[in-house]
Amino acid sequence: MPASRTVLLTGAAGGLGTLMRDLLPGHGHELRLLDMRPVEGAPEAIVADLADRDALREAVRGVDAIVHLAGISLEASFDKILAANIQGTYNLYEAAREEGVGRVVFASSNHAVGYTPRPRGDDPLIPIDTPRRPDTFYGLSKCFGEDLAQLYWDKHGIETVSVRIGSCFPEPTSVRMLSVWMSPADGARLFHAALTAEGVGHTVVHGSSANTRLWWDLTSARALGYAPQDDSEPYAEKLLAEQGELDPGNPAHTCLGGPFLTDPPIWPY
Ligand code: NAI
Numbered sequence: 324m325p326a327s328r329t330v331l332l333t334g335a336a337g338g339l340g341t342l343m344r345d346l347l348p349g350h351g352h353e354l355r356l357l358d359m360r361p362v363e364g365a366p367e368a369i370v371a372d373l374a375d376r377d378a379l380r381e382a383v384r385g386v387d388a389i390v391h392l393a394g395i396s397l398e399a400s401f402d403k404i405l406a407a408n409i410q411g412t413y414n415l416y417e418a419a420r421e422e423g424v425g426r427v428v429f430a431s432s433n434h435a436v437g438y439t440p441r442p443r444g445d446d447p448l449i450p451i452d453t454p455r456r457p458d459t460f461y462g463l464s465k466c467f468g469e470d471l472a473q474l475y476w477d478k479h480g481i482e483t484v485s486v487r488i489g490s491c492f493p494e495p496t497s498v499r500m501l502s503v504w505m506s507p508a509d510g511a512r513l514f515h516a517a518l519t520a521e522g523v524g525h526t527v528v529h530g531s532s533a534n535t536r537l538w539w540d541l542t543s544a545r546a547l548g549y550a551p552q553d554d555s556e557p558y559a560e561k562l563l564a565e566q567g568e569l570d571p572g573n574p575a576h577t578c579l580g581g582p583f584l585t586d587p588p589i590w591p592y
């Protein structure tokens with residue numbers, strides 16, 4: 324696949340969308356923006372809900388690929404998750420199919436497998452084929468998105484890289500995040516690799532930096548050409564001094580999904 328030219332970025336007004344709006348053009352991608360909210364500083368952005376199938380069809384027309392970030396990004400009621408993340412992602416794939424878009428990068432999440440115990444000591448890293456163990460309706464919607472991607476590859480030939488993102492923020496803010504943090508610059512590197520690698524079919528990858536305290540295996544991401552440059556370790560001393568080591572007696576500290584395991588979430592995570 325040639326370096327992609329025009330990419331539709333959904334969720335462009337959100338936290339990750341704002342970071343990627345700045346960073347992806349540096350990798351040679353020209354962005355078309357979409358969100359249900361206006362995108363600050365981008366009056367040309369398409370303001371549309373994922374429920375609006377006509378607007379989605381128009382939005383994807385002529386793009387080479389889609390980076391799909393839009394949706395509810397935390398736990399919510401099943402009805403809300405159903406509308407935005409499940410029906411909305413289906414609507415977007417249908418628009419892609421109707422308009423002949425060949426590649427999607429889907430923002431999946433660690434919460435698709437959030438009940439997976441975190442490795443301790445000499446335990447092996449969590450493999451990419453670890454069984455699904457969603458920790459929320461939110462995580463369940465990411466499982467759906469990954470399966471939808473597989474269906475649209477097998478049945479319609481639309482390729483997807485599903486990125487199970489750890490925590491992509493400017494800095495890690497918790498001891499857990501030392502293990503799952505993806506720096507914004509590495510996020511852009513990974514999305515770029517996912518947009519341009521050849522023959523991905525449907526590939527699932529873990530999305531994080533090359534953290535010293537990594538919990539999961541990055542092999543399938545590296546196979547796309549992703550070469551992470553960052554490590555959360557410089558933040559470790561300060562975060563450990565503030566929050567202490569992870570506590571095996573705290574459910575939010577025992578599994579990959581951290582605070583999403585508890586209701587309400589345990590802070591910090
Ligand atoms: P965010 O909540 O900041 O942004 C999501 C954006 O989607 C918002 O701007 C919102 O207006 C838009 N949106 C929500 N429902 C919509 C709808 N029905 N139609 C159109 N737009 C809609 O979330 P963030 O952090 O930017 O995450 C982006 C994506 O990456 C999400 O899908 C999230 O689940 C996923 N993700 C993010 C992680 C992170 O560390 N930031 C970790 C794992 C996954």
Ligand code: 15L
Nearest residue numbers: 396397432433434489490580
């Ligand atoms: C996610 O999936 C969320 O969208 C994000 O806001 C963070 O909570 C992240 O996971 C995380 O696990 O830290």
